[in-house]
Amino acid sequence: MRKSEREVVESNRLITRRVLMLGVIQAAVVSALGLKLRSMQVEHADEYRMLSDGNSIxxxxxxxxxxxxxxxxxxxxxxxxxxxxxxxxxxxxxxxxxxxxxxxxxxxxxxxxxxxxxxxxxxxxxxxxxxxxxxxxxxxxxxxxxxxxxxxxxxxxxxxxxxxxxxxxxxxxxxxxxxxxxxxxxxxxxxxxxxxxxxxxxxxxxxxxxxxxxxxxxxxxxxxxxxSAGREMxxxxxxxxxxxxxxxxTLDAGLQNFATQRLGIESAAAVVMDVVNGDILAISSSPVFDPNKFVRGISGPDYRALMEHDHRPLADKTVQGVYPPGSTFKMVTLLAGLESGVINSGSSFYCPGYTTVAGRRFHCWSRGGHGMVDALHSLEHSCDVYYYELAQRVGIDRIAAMARQLGIGVRHDLPMSAIAEGIAPDRAWKRARYDQEWQVGDSLNASIGQGYVLASPLQLAVMTARVATGRAVSPRLVRAIDGQAEQVPEWPALDIHPLHLRTARGGMDAVMNSPRGTARRSRIVAPEWQMAGKTGTSQVRNITAAERARGVISNDQLPWNRRDHALFVCFAPYNAPRYAVSVVVEHGGGGGAVAAPIARDILLYALADGLPPLSAYPEGERAKVREIWSGMKLTPSTRKGEGRARA
Structure with a gap:
C-alpha cells in the first residue's frame, strides 16, 4: 500500500533524528579516545614507556x-x-x-x-x-x-x-x-x-x-x-x-650472671629455684659459650675448639647432664623408710665402717665407722652403713616410688632442649633394661645415690624444694607472654607425713649447723638466712680391695676425668623456705669442700638480692669470699619492672 505524503515526511524526520543521535555518540566516543590517547602519549608517556620496557610488579x-x-x-x-x-x-x-x-x-x-x-x-x-x-x-x-x-x-x-x-x-x-x-x-x-x-x-x-x-x-x-634490568623502581x-x-x-639476670661467674671454668651446673611458686631464677651450665657467634656464623676453628673441649661447653649440664646423685639422694631413702614404717626418727643402726652382704663388703666413707646412728645423725654424718641397712629393709621399689614423688626419674616440662628423665631404678626397670633380676647389692648402691640412680641438677633442685615445702612444686621458666601472666598452680601437698619431712629437714640443718656436720664450714651465720643442705660425692671409678688396703688415692692425685663428682643441695631460710639450690661440679672431688661453698654463695646472693654482707659468712671464710668476689666481672640486671621482695 502506498504511503501518504504525510507519513513519508514523518518517517524522514525520525531517520534524521536517529542519524543525529548516532553522530553525537560517535563524536563523544572519538573525543574520549582522543583525550585518553593524549593522556597516555603526553601526561603518562614516561610511565608507559617503562612498562613497555618490561617493568613488572x-x-x-x-x-x-x-x-x-x-x-x-x-x-x-x-x-x-x-x-x-x-x-x-x-x-x-x-x-x-x-x-x-x-x-x-x-x-x-x-x-x-x-x-x-x-x-x-x-x-x-x-x-x-x-x-x-x-x-x-x-x-x-x-x-x-x-x-x-x-x-x-x-x-x-x-x-x-x-x-x-x-x-x-x-x-x-x-x-x-x-x-x-x-x-x-x-x-x-x-x-x-x-x-x-x-x-x-x-x-x-x-x-x-x-x-x-x-x-x-x-x-x-x-x-x-x-x-627489565631487575632494579626496583x-x-x-x-x-x-x-x-x-x-x-x-622467671630468670634473674643478675643472679644468673653471679652463678655463672661463681662456677667459673669448672665443668659444672647450678640451679636456683623459688620453692614457693617453682620459678627458676638461675640455671647455669659451665663453661659457657657465646651464642652470638652462632648467629653470625661461627668459624671452623671456634667450633672445633668447643667440640673438642674436655669440659663440653656446648652441653647443658643443668637438664641434659645426669649424674649419680651420691649422698644427696639419702633424703629419698630416709623418707621411703619413714613412710613405709620400717623405721622411725629414733631408729638406730650400728656402723662399724662397712656392711657385708653375700660375702661382699660395702664400705662407709668413714673407714672407722660412726658407731650407733639414728635418722637425723645419718644425714648429719652422711653415714653410708645406715642406708645400706635401711635399703635391705625397705626395698628398692619403695625407694624408687619416693624418688619419683620427689621429682627424680621424672622429665620436667620446661621449654629447653633434650631434658633428661634421669633414672629412679626399680625391679621392673632392670628387668626391662637388662633382662636381669634385681640384686640386694643393687639396693645398697642405690640407697646412697650410686649404682643405677641418675639425676640432673634440675631434678635435685626440685627434690630439695619439695622436701623444704612438703608440696609437689614443679619448675617453670615462663612468667608471661605479651604481658599475659602465666598462672601459677596451687601445688598439692606431697603424700608424705609432715613429721617425716621435718626429720629430713632437721638432718639437713644438722649437716650445716651442728659441730660435726659434713658442710659446717659452708654454713650461713646470719640467723635470718639459716641454711639446710646435704653434701654428695659420687664415684666415677671402682676402688679395688687392694687400694683400700693401702689407702684410697685422693682425688687431687688422680687425673681430672677420674675424680669424683662433687654435689650439694640446700634451701633457706630454714624456718620459712624460699629458695632451693643444687650444684654439681664434674670431677670436683668432695661435695662439702667444692660444691657446698659455691651453692652457699649463690643462695646468699638470691637471699640478699645482690652481693650479701660479709657478716653472713663464718669469720674464717670472709677473706676467701672477698678474694673470690674480686675476681668476678659481675653484670647486674637493668630492672624495669617490680623486683622480688627480699627474703
Whole structure:
C-alpha cells in the first residue's frame, strides 16, 4: 500500500533524528579516545614507556622482628640489632656471574665465597633471593645502593638480626638462632613462606626453638615495581609484619650472671629455684659459650675448639647432664623408710665402717665407722652403713616410688632442649633394661645415690624444694607472654607425713649447723638466712680391695676425668623456705669442700638480692669470699619492672 505524503515526511524526520543521535555518540566516543590517547602519549608517556620496557610488579615478603626475651625484671636477654645485608635474585639478575663480579669491586669477597654464592643461587628457585653479604658497614651498604643501576637483581636491605647482650650467661637456657636449613624445612609439613627468605633466623636449640612459634611473628609484604634490568623502581604499597611475642622469663639476670661467674671454668651446673611458686631464677651450665657467634656464623676453628673441649661447653649440664646423685639422694631413702614404717626418727643402726652382704663388703666413707646412728645423725654424718641397712629393709621399689614423688626419674616440662628423665631404678626397670633380676647389692648402691640412680641438677633442685615445702612444686621458666601472666598452680601437698619431712629437714640443718656436720664450714651465720643442705660425692671409678688396703688415692692425685663428682643441695631460710639450690661440679672431688661453698654463695646472693654482707659468712671464710668476689666481672640486671621482695 502506498504511503501518504504525510507519513513519508514523518518517517524522514525520525531517520534524521536517529542519524543525529548516532553522530553525537560517535563524536563523544572519538573525543574520549582522543583525550585518553593524549593522556597516555603526553601526561603518562614516561610511565608507559617503562612498562613497555618490561617493568613488572613484584611482591616482597618483609621478615617480622623476632620477639624479645626478658628476665623477670624486664632486662633484655635476647634482642635484635640492626643488620645491613645484600641479596641477589637470579630471575632479575640476568648474568649472575657478571653481577657478582661487579659487586666484588664494592665489597671484599674471596673466590671461594663467590663460588659458594653462585652455587647457592643455582640451587635455589630463580625467584628466591639469596644472601650475598650481611653485617655490612654503612659505607659499603650505601655504595651498593648508589650503584644499584649497574647491579640488576641486587637488593640492599636494612634488617634485624638476633643478638644476646648478656653473652654466655644465658647461652644454654636460651640457645640460639641460625639460618633455616633444608633439614629444618623438611621437618615442617607446610613451612611458612617467610622461612625461605635469605638468612631468616630460626630457633635452633633452647627456648629459642621451643618457643619458636610465639617468637617468630607474622611476615609483612610490599609491592614494588621492577624494571627489565631487575632494579626496583618504586614501592607501590607496604604492609608491615607483626613482631613476635615478648616472652618474660622467671630468670634473674643478675643472679644468673653471679652463678655463672661463681662456677667459673669448672665443668659444672647450678640451679636456683623459688620453692614457693617453682620459678627458676638461675640455671647455669659451665663453661659457657657465646651464642652470638652462632648467629653470625661461627668459624671452623671456634667450633672445633668447643667440640673438642674436655669440659663440653656446648652441653647443658643443668637438664641434659645426669649424674649419680651420691649422698644427696639419702633424703629419698630416709623418707621411703619413714613412710613405709620400717623405721622411725629414733631408729638406730650400728656402723662399724662397712656392711657385708653375700660375702661382699660395702664400705662407709668413714673407714672407722660412726658407731650407733639414728635418722637425723645419718644425714648429719652422711653415714653410708645406715642406708645400706635401711635399703635391705625397705626395698628398692619403695625407694624408687619416693624418688619419683620427689621429682627424680621424672622429665620436667620446661621449654629447653633434650631434658633428661634421669633414672629412679626399680625391679621392673632392670628387668626391662637388662633382662636381669634385681640384686640386694643393687639396693645398697642405690640407697646412697650410686649404682643405677641418675639425676640432673634440675631434678635435685626440685627434690630439695619439695622436701623444704612438703608440696609437689614443679619448675617453670615462663612468667608471661605479651604481658599475659602465666598462672601459677596451687601445688598439692606431697603424700608424705609432715613429721617425716621435718626429720629430713632437721638432718639437713644438722649437716650445716651442728659441730660435726659434713658442710659446717659452708654454713650461713646470719640467723635470718639459716641454711639446710646435704653434701654428695659420687664415684666415677671402682676402688679395688687392694687400694683400700693401702689407702684410697685422693682425688687431687688422680687425673681430672677420674675424680669424683662433687654435689650439694640446700634451701633457706630454714624456718620459712624460699629458695632451693643444687650444684654439681664434674670431677670436683668432695661435695662439702667444692660444691657446698659455691651453692652457699649463690643462695646468699638470691637471699640478699645482690652481693650479701660479709657478716653472713663464718669469720674464717670472709677473706676467701672477698678474694673470690674480686675476681668476678659481675653484670647486674637493668630492672624495669617490680623486683622480688627480699627474703
Amino acid at each position: 613484584k611482591i616482597r615478603l618483609l621478615p617480622p622482628a623476632r620477639g624479645l626475651i626478658l628476665d623477670r625484671h624486664g632486662t633484655i636477654i635476647a634482642g635484635n640489632e640492626q643488620n645491613y645485608r645484600v641479596t641477589l635474585t637470579r630471575e632479575e639478575a640476568g648474568d649472575v656471574s657478571a653481577v657478582i663480579a661487579r659487586l666484588r669491586h664494592i665489597i671484599p669477597m674471596t673466590d671461594r665465597q663467590a663460588a659458594d654464592i653462585l652455587e647457592e643461587i643455582h640451587k635455589r628457585s630463580a625467584i628466591t633471593p639469596v644472601l650475598v653479604a650481611d653485617r655490612l658497614s654503612w659505607p659499603a651498604f650505601s655504595s651498593i645502593a648508589l650503584n644499584a643501576p649497574a647491579l640488576p637483581g641486587v637488593t640492599p636491605e636494612a634488617g634485624l638480626s638476633r643478638s644476646y647482650p648478656r653473652g654466655g650467661d644465658f647461652a644454654h637456657v636460651l640457645g640460639y638462632v641460625g639460618p633455616v636449613s633444608d633439614y629444618d624445612l623438611s621437618k615442617i609439613e607446610n613451612p611458612d613462606p617467610v622461612l625461605r627468605l635469605p638468612e631468616f633466623q630460626l630457633g635452633k636449640v633452647g627456648m629459642e626453638t621451643k618457643l619458636e612459634e610465639a617468637l617468630r611473628g607474622k611476615a609483612g609484604s610490599r609491592r614494588v615495581e621492577v624494571n 618504586r614501592e607501590l604499597s607496604r604492609q608491615e609484619g607483626q613482631q613476635g611475642a615478648t616472652v618474660q622469663t
